[in-house]
Amino acid sequence: MKRGVTPSFQDLYGHPPETIVQAPGRVNLIGEHTDYNGGFVLPMAIPQQTHVELRKREDRRVRAFSLNTGQRGEILEYELGQEDRRKRWIDYLQGVTYVLRRAGHALTGFEVRIHSEVPLGSGLSSSASLDVSLLRALRQAFSLPLDDVQIALLGQQVEVDFVGAPVGVMDPMAASIAGVGVALFLDTREMRFERVPLPPGVDLIVINSGVAHNHSAGDYRVRRAECERAAELLGVKQLRDLTEADLPRAEKLPDPLGRRVRHIVTENARVLATVEALRKADLPTLGTLFYASHDSQRLDYEVSVPEIDLLVDLGRADPDVYGARLTGGGFGGSVVMLAREGAGAAVAARIARRYADQSGQRPAILLPQAPVSRQA
The missing domain is CATH 3.30.230.10 (Ribosomal Protein S5; domain 2)
Known part of the structure; x- marks a missing residue:
């Protein structure tokens, strides 16, 4: 060889x-x-x-x-x-x-x-x-x-x-x-x-921050254990069993368990709202839900990192971006953004460039996908 x-x-x-x-x-x-x-x-x-x-x-x-x-x-x-x-x-x-x-x-x-x-x-x-x-x-x-x-x-x-x-x-x-x-x-x-199709009028952007994560490492395990403990204290099998009406009771749990519950309960509600917004092609609402999800991951679930927050903030500042959020388990990884149709490639390029300048990381644009040659 x-x-x-x-x-x-x-x-x-x-x-x-x-x-x-x-x-x-x-x-x-x-x-x-x-x-x-x-x-x-x-x-x-x-x-x-x-x-x-x-x-x-x-x-x-x-x-x-x-x-x-x-x-x-x-x-x-x-x-x-x-x-x-x-x-x-x-x-x-x-x-x-x-x-x-x-x-x-x-x-x-x-x-x-x-x-x-x-x-x-x-x-x-x-x-x-x-x-x-x-x-x-x-x-x-x-x-x-x-x-x-x-x-x-x-x-x-x-x-x-x-x-x-x-x-x-x-x-x-x-x-x-x-x-x-x-x-x-x-x-x-x-x-x-x-299966719910993406609506017209939007480009999907995925940018890898260059900060790697590992699901078998400790932080992910800790979050799961916190959720299991919170469910036990609240007397439910899983946090899925709770609604927003249960949040005042959940927020009395020892910190950070109440915040973990709040993320799960509100995130479930955001998924349902996002499905409806997709069906209606309501892009502004989709963007609002994306940012709310990221803020919940950053503040209540504490799985974001500064580099990911920077990418999301760069999305917030871009007039062609409807919404941006951390995607995946967190502690690094990638962001997903919704951009105006036809603008996705240019938006991804300028956000990645600004991110690299400010963070010193080497981002990778996964979507929109550039032509690649397969080695398989």
Whole structure:
């Protein structure tokens, strides 16, 4: 393998793949941290995808290569039935085979090559995109009787039960069933969903701040534990069971539990209002809801960081932006903005430039998408 040359599946394993699949990343329009509280979310797929090529083996050996690890030529291996968390990218693959075997699905070994266009730690669900693409590849290769919702639920189990990231169901559901340009209105308790098109007159912007996050790290776990404790103290199974009428009682909880409850309750209400605004193509109301959501994440849920706040403030100051907010789990990641139709590319470019000048970070514009050459 020549230095600097991207290895193909043939280069790595000496034969072509049998299965080639993809799964997208996602941007969440609104509904942050509500999924693990049984609430409402509104994600949509983005054009960036994770690509998986796979070929079955006759033994129980799994051999895997990722173009995104920055380590050329490194093939990692393990035996089916001997999955052991290593705190490396291969844990996602080990988690996939672990949950499939636990669910009673028969597998043999296989070889896999992975290439993701979804930036890691960007708040755009790179891990869910990886989980779902791997599950799709194995479903196809081994003729597994799994539908798209089952794929998503298994993807969540990979993160929670093996990788150790206590995520909700939104990300794998978005990677498995959402589309580009159409929001997925999902009730995470009842697992009911509806597709809601974006209205005319708006461009969607997604800018990665350059500040990476990690859902298996401590802050995300702390927020989830705070919500569980608040629900227990308020005598409900999940914070989804509360309404705005319950907020005076919730606000008497020890700080910061009351503020955590207030974010979840008001964010659920904002998702419902956003769906109605989308249906009515009410762009000013959508913008107001975006900013209110960000302020709630910043003040009540405390998951924003100064760089993200700067990007949102730059959006507030731009006459062509209706609204902007932190998207994803927080502590870094990306912002999503709604801009006047036809202005999105120019708006994204000038906001990214101003942000880079003021923050010293290197932002990346994910939407509107510039033409890219695929390495898969």
